[in-house]
Amino acid sequence: MDSALMICVKCQRRLGRVIRRSFSVHNHSLLQRNYYQVLGVKRAATPSEIKAAYIDLSKKLHPDASLSRLHQGEQQDQHNSFVELNQAYAVLSKSLSRREYDFSLSNPGTQTVGVRVRRAAHATADDPYGAQQGEHDWYRDLGSFHQGTQNAGSWDSYYGIKGVRRVKSVYVVYGCILFLVVGAMVHFIIFKQSSDYVISRLDEKDRRIATIYNEAKARARQNGNKKQIELLRARQEEFNLKRKDDQR
Known part of the structure; x- marks a missing residue:
């Protein structure tokens, strides 16, 4: 009985080693x-x-x-x-x-x-x-x-993307710097053109106002104060008549 039990124990140990070896081979395949x-x-x-x-x-x-x-x-x-x-x-x-x-x-x-x-x-x-x-x-x-x-x-x-190769990091940095410089230049040019346009419009408006002022000043000297007042009254009366006609 003892010998049979000992044989069973040995069989179990051998079986355990076989199972572990098989598991190790399977794990190696992993x-x-x-x-x-x-x-x-x-x-x-x-x-x-x-x-x-x-x-x-x-x-x-x-x-x-x-x-x-x-x-x-x-x-x-x-x-x-x-x-x-x-x-x-x-x-x-x-x-x-x-x-x-x-x-x-x-x-x-x-x-x-x-x-x-x-x-x-x-x-x-x-x-x-x-x-x-x-x-x-x-x-x-x-x-x-x-x-x-x-x-x-x-x-x-x-x-x-097929056909597009990897770009080195240094080229990417240079590209970013170039993009910033070009962008700054474009913004400066746009701002300069816009500023020049606004200034030219203001100068043109100042010239028209100066022309009207000089003409009025010349007429005042030519007609005298009395004549100038009569002209202003006539223009005011004409303006009032037009206003009344518009209200009707």
Whole structure:
């Protein structure tokens, strides 16, 4: 009876090792998946779909969810899957990093960013799941990816428009400065033209008023004060008659 029990125990141990080995092989195959496959979404998935898939999987893969039911090896594998899930969401949840990652998937010859699981050596007390280390590695690889693709001249659709290549930042700065200078010059020219037009109109009005004043002054000298008063009275009477006719 004791020998039979011992054999059963040995069988259970061997079976457990086989299961753990199979799980490890399956987990290793996960490393070959891309981030969309890790989250279980399509490449055309919307940000809301990616977020929903991340929340659902994080509840299932969180180490605290099944910590007591798994062996140490299985806990490590689940930990790696959880870190991989966080890496996938960190990349696909941001439009810029997702666009770079999509480009790396479409151009495997220039791909320097891979789906990698950070081992327990990356975990610290402040970052128990190694997520920060994974994010730092991602941005470091992203910088290498930028450098490699720029040297290869393969940024022909960087802005989402086919045939439009990526413009260096220094050229963008120079373009902004040139735009500001040209804009300031155009505004100055428009203001100067408008100011000159208003001044010319005022000068013309002043000339007409001065002409009328000089003519009135000349007539006053020619007719004398008495004659001028009679003319003013006649004009006033004429004005009053026209006013009465208009009222009728």
